[in-house]
Each structure stands twice: as structure tokens, then as C-alpha cells.
Amino acid sequence: MTKQIAILGSTGSIGKNALRVIDSLGPEYKIVALSAHSKVELLAEQARRYKPKFVAITNSDYAEQLREFLGDLDIEILVGPEGLIEIAELQEMDILLTAVVGAAGLPAVLAAGRKGKRLAIANKEPLVIAGELLRKEIEKNGGVILPVDSEHSAVFQAMQSGSKEQVNKIILTASGGPFRQATAEDILNVTLEQALAHPVWDMGPKITIDSATMMNKAFEIIEARWLFDISVEKIEVLIHPESIVHSIVEFVDGSMIAQLGEPDMCLPIQYALTYPERVAGIARALRLEEIGTLTFEKPNLQTFRALSLGYEVARTGGTAPVVFNAANEAAVEGFLASRIKFVNIVEIIENCLNRHNVKPTVSLEDVLEADAWARREVTELACSV
């Protein structure tokens, strides 16, 4: 049966990989809609190739240009953030793959959740800042969330060797980033260049910095909590520099099931599209004898204060994760622009959390309000570091 796929953020790294995966999956998988923020030329090129029914450009400055590029094709062009929601609610769409940076994709994700669609979520924000809201929509409307993050995809795959009730522990692996062996002292003098040099994964600058602070792993704790509806106490983080074991599930009987693979996003993307099927794809097969050695160690919570904060925030819930995420986004922006030091990122997030009055997130508005508050707060805090 044909599957109609919409990709939000098709011009980013995940979006481009998703299209490669869909190419390899063959004619059963069709693109019904694509979206981008401002990479209008690439978006037009993709539209010309995949002939979706809809294309959305969220930055309206590029709308005219997109219309010119695609004028000869029978494609409906949507403009502005509302375009993403329109796509999310398309009757004929089966799977919404979202890879939109930041909170921008959230309204669309919630809309698709309300329609009971399959959500393949590649960016962390929807689950970090609105995990509770999203979980409720999904449960009420019979939808399903398939993780695309390599760690959560690994957990999802491993969990099939038992049931949710039989899970004792979820062990998220972490490469540890470039400062795995650094002391809290070393962290004080980290340069932008050092922070951008990730040892394993080749990713955008924001995510690379999140990996260096281990904020990404803190987010993943929150994601896992909502994705798998599991208590925070059952989620552990284990440093595994080789990034081959993507995560592990420990069951109540003491058996551990791990998912392994080359660090290649094509595999979790494909799995999210084909689940419960597995089909031959483009991911490289792993040769463990060539890797030779896999190592594991406890994370250093002194160096990586972000991790302890992540646990606290996940336990607190409500608007705390929203502030955690927004403050990080603003602080990383400050660091990438050389306005603050590396060590200030997590300090600012912590200060911001301390000043925040946590409220429940009953609606999207609660989320967006806390998000805006944190961004303003960081600007002030960043000015004073």
C-alpha cells in the first residue's frame, strides 16, 4: 500500500537524508508535501523532482521566488508557519516527518497528533517542550510517534523484545562529545572551534554545541520520558565514545537488548517510515570486527552539569523543559556569536531556570509563553555575564 509522506524541513540534513531513503524505498513511498524555511532554491529543486501536491515556505520573504521557480508545475504553494499546519492536517498524508529546528514545527506536530497521524520526529523540541501535550493528543487520537533520533530509535527497536511494562531501565548512550575527558576546569577555557569539533557525528552547529555541553543528552532524557511514557528514574546515560551501540533497554529479568549500527541517520529515518517492516536500505552495514573495541563509562556529572539539570527538569515537568530548551537555544546563539563563553551556556540556563516559576503546560500557549519568557531572560542574563 502506498504511503504518503510529508517532510517538514526537507532542505536540512535530516530532510535530505530522508529523501535519499525514500528514493531507495521505491514507488510505494510517495512525497505529498515538502517544506523549508528559506532555502528556496533547494526546495524548488526538490519539488521539481518529487512533484509533491504541496510545498510550504515558512519565511514569506521567499514566497514570490518560490512561485516563480515552480510556476509551471501543478503544486500548491503555502506560505508562512500556517503552511506547516495545513500540511500536518492533510487527509491524504500518512506520515509526517518533522525536522524543523527549534519550536517552529511544534504547532504542526500537535495538529498532526490531533489527526491521529504517524509522526516521525527528528528534532528534539516537540517532545522536550511539549512532550506531555503531545503524548495526550497521541493517546486520545490513536496516533503513533516513531523516533528518528538514533538513540530513541534504538530504544524503540530494543523495546520490541519485551513489553513496556517489562522495561527496567532505558540506557541512552552518549559519545561524550569533544570534552568527554575534560575536567570542570578545562571547560572554562573552551574555544568555539574546539566546541564545534565533534568526534563522531557530522551535524549542524547548534546540535554540535548541544553535544559538547551534553545538553542534547539532557534533552534526550526528557524526550525518552514522554516518548516511552517512562519515569525519569528509569532513564540512565552511559558514555560510549564509539557511538556504535545507539542505546540499550534493560528488562526486568536482567536481559539487555541493544541496537547497534554505523552512525548513519538513514537507518532510523528509514525505520520510522517502514515500521513495523524492515526492508533493505541504504544504511551501511556494521562490521564489528573492524570496529574492534567498544567502551562504556559513567558520565562525569561535574563536567557535565547539563545532565543533572536535565534530570531535575524532567522530574519537574510543566514549563521547566520549555525554559530549559529556550534558554539553551538563546545561550548557544550567544556562544556561536562569541558573545558569551562556552561555560556560560549552562550557567545561564541554570540561572534562567532558577528565576522561572514553573506552571503546567495545558495548552500550546503555555509553552509559547514560557519559551518567549526564557529567551528574553537569557538576553538579559547574557548581557550581565
Next chain:
Amino acid sequence: MTKQIAILGSTGSIGKNALRVIDSLGPEYKIVALSAHSKVELLAEQARRYKPKFVAITNSDYAEQLREFLGDLDIEILVGPEGLIEIAELQEMDILLTAVVGAAGLPAVLAAGRKGKRLAIANKEPLVIAGELLRKEIEKNGGVILPVDSEHSAVFQAMQSGSKEQVNKIILTASGGPFRQATAEDILNVTLEQALAHPVWDMGPKITIDSATMMNKAFEIIEARWLFDISVEKIEVLIHPESIVHSIVEFVDGSMIAQLGEPDMCLPIQYALTYPERVAGIARALRLEEIGTLTFEKPNLQTFRALSLGYEVARTGGTAPVVFNAANEAAVEGFLASRIKFVNIVEIIENCLNRHNVKPTVSLEDVLEADAWARREVTELACSV
């Protein structure tokens, strides 16, 4: 719902562990029958404790003694190998756990297969020498085989993350035994003491020698072939000295699912009894950060000729695996009695295979005939080395 369990070989290492597991599982799991070959005192003690309906002693020399021990209890005592078949066919039995050394348990396993029972098979022989026969009985009568070997249990657990058709490869891990790093030259001078010193698992002498020659892994290739009904070309062996990753399944999409745990037979035993459930048990939980490092390497086929033979025999099928197993049993006996050298074990098996005219195994008789032929053959070959 209560599960009635029969244990064939309850006084051996697997049998004793199975009773510990059943103790911990609570009153839902009941012992309906126990058997032993000659450890009559321990068998009587177990019978007194678990109050099964039936107890079998296969060595009839001990029958009288057993009757005296259990005279005051309402337990039916069965004598001789037929006792095992009687147990295997018990109407009220749900699970037959077999841990009988050698081919002795085979008729009982086939009988239980014909009755469509759940078979939890701990010893290798039934699948190695009669895998094809057993597979047919199981398929015809709707039974199910649950592996108890740690490697095959790992594969069985990992396979649940996909379907059989989606399996690309089964990777059986092997500790490599005490001679993992030995050259073919080193193997020439191996002593009995060296061969009996296994680095990880604490097992009986026969299995320890099989581990040193890697004949055990050769058997596991044949086991996996029939247990999972998979072609030999899809089965690989990977050396993993730490014995933490018990085996791995590679799916067609390139994803690998591994099962990890402490080297502890209680876990696979329990899983075979409780499947598809998982319950809290007595197996120790693994702490990967304490293990630290896991290593993987290709097996050295020069040193471990047994492995290449295993593949050949698995491909050949018919009576070849029967001869492979029987010749090994006889040769190991010779080595344990210091009649032959370590290096002669595999040489003798190979010679024996070369002299054998392979036939199909249509019935148990075909198996037993090839078995007897190989044992006689080895006696002659051993005299001439």
C-alpha cells in the same frame, strides 16, 4: 495460569539452575517430573523438595536405591531411558526442559515435539544431530522450541525486533576459549589442564573441551540453522572474549540487535520458561560501565579448524552432523582419558567425516545408526594416532 514443567537432567548444572529459577518464579511454575542418570541421592532430595508426580532414573542400577529413598512419597518412579519418553508425553506437562548430555535425551525430545509441547532445549545434541527431524515434528504439531543456550537465547530475543524474513545475518559470539590467541603451532602442545581452564564460563569438562576446540561453536552453527530455519550462509561467528554480548541479529535494513547480560545461565533458562513474558528474576543485572570494554575480532580459522568443519557439516546435512557430534564425543572422551592429544580431537573428527557416506536422516534410527558408526570408527582411529 499454572505451568507444569518437566526437567530431564535435573541433577546437572543446568537442571540445578533451572530449579533455582523456578524457586524464584513462585507458585505459578510447578515441577511435574524430574530425571537423572545416576545421581540418585540428589535426585531423591530434589523429589522430596518439589514433589513431582514422576521421577525417572535412566541408569537402572540405581532404581532400587531411588525406590527406597522415596518409598514414603506418592511419586511414580520410572526406570531406564523409556522413562524420559513417558515424561515427554505427559498430558499435563506444558514445558519440557531438557539438559541431558549426549544423544540420550533425543527420543524424549522428539516425542515431546510430536505432542506439540514447548521444548526448552539446553543441550546441543537434539538440534545438532536431529535438527531436521525435530524441526519437522515441531512444524507439523504446532510445538515451539525455546533455546536455553545463551547464544541462541540471545538470537531468539533479538529476532523479536523484526521478523524471520527480515533477518540478514545471525552473528554468534564466541569467547574464543583459552586458545583464542594461540597459533596452529601452539595447539600442538596443549595439555589437558590448559584445555580445561576456560576463561569465562564455569562448565563441565566435556563442554569446556568443546569450547577450547571451538567445536561448541561449530555445533551452535548447526543448532542455529535448524532452530531458526535459516541458511548456513547467514550464520557468522564473531570472537568476543568478554562474553557479554551473547549474540547479535543483523536485519536487512542494516540494524543490529544484540542481547547482553552477565554470563549467567539463569537468564536464558528463565526466559525459555516465561516467554513471551519477562519477569524479575535471579539473574544479576549487568553494569556496562563496570565492564568498560567489549572487544570483537574475526575467528582464526587456521587455529580453529573445527569452525570450518562446522560450516561444511551444516551445509551437508543428513547424517554428517550426527557423525560430527558422535566423533567429537568419542574423541573428547579419549582426550580426557589422556589417550589422545588435544590436536588429535579435530583431526579424528575430520578423518571420521571423510570416511562417512552421508545419508538423509528420515527417522531416529538413521540418526542412531550413524551415531554408533562414528563411535566405533573413532575407537579405531584413536588407536592409530
